[in-house]
Amino acid sequence: MTTSNIKQRIIGKGRGAIFAPTDFLDIGSRASVDQALSRLADQGVIRRLARGLYDYPKKSPRFGFLSPSADDIAKAVARKDGQILQPSLVDAALICKEFLNIRHVIECGLLSGLLVRPDRCRWPGW
Incomplete structure (x- = not known):
């Protein structure tokens, strides 16, 4: 049964x-x-x-x-x-690419996990 x-x-x-x-x-x-x-x-x-x-x-x-x-x-x-998964910063950036311009993600250094170029981060609408 x-x-x-x-x-x-x-x-x-x-x-x-x-x-x-x-x-x-x-x-x-x-x-x-x-x-x-x-x-x-x-x-x-x-x-x-x-x-x-x-x-x-x-x-x-x-x-x-x-x-x-x-x-x-x-x-x-x-x-x-019983664990919780959290995406890495790289995964999070790639998930967000449909909401953000991928060029901005790369230029700001989000793919490396660091915001290395904040002067280049001009998000549309911010």
């Missing part, structure tokens, strides 16, 4: 979902969840990425099963371990 409930939840999350046994502790005990995930991995429904980390892989007609992105894995590991 535990295996079918876990399988239904995994399929409900959709392909590309990454999860840990702790995501299913409301369904059963840790031992039964571990056993169910092991069975589903043996059946080929899910993949074991690492100890305590599984995915329901996306499938491409051309390339077969696809690997999850590093970003998705990092988010799943953080969720599993």
Whole structure:
């Protein structure tokens, strides 16, 4: 019963979902969840990425099963371990590039993590 409930939840999350046994502790005990995930991995429904980390892989007609992105894995590991992820300054600058002119981001030195040229930072509307 535990295996079918876990399988239904995994399929409900959709392909590309990454999860840990702790995501299913409301369904059963840790031992039964571990056993169910092991069975589903043996059946080929899910993949074991690492100890305590599984995915329901996306499938491409051309390339077969696809690997999850590093970003998705990092988010799943953080969720599993109860951690909070924070983007680096470089990531934050790249995320903001759609709101700011990328030339300004580079000229101001935000990509290096330092505001080295504040005289060149004339943001539109500021």
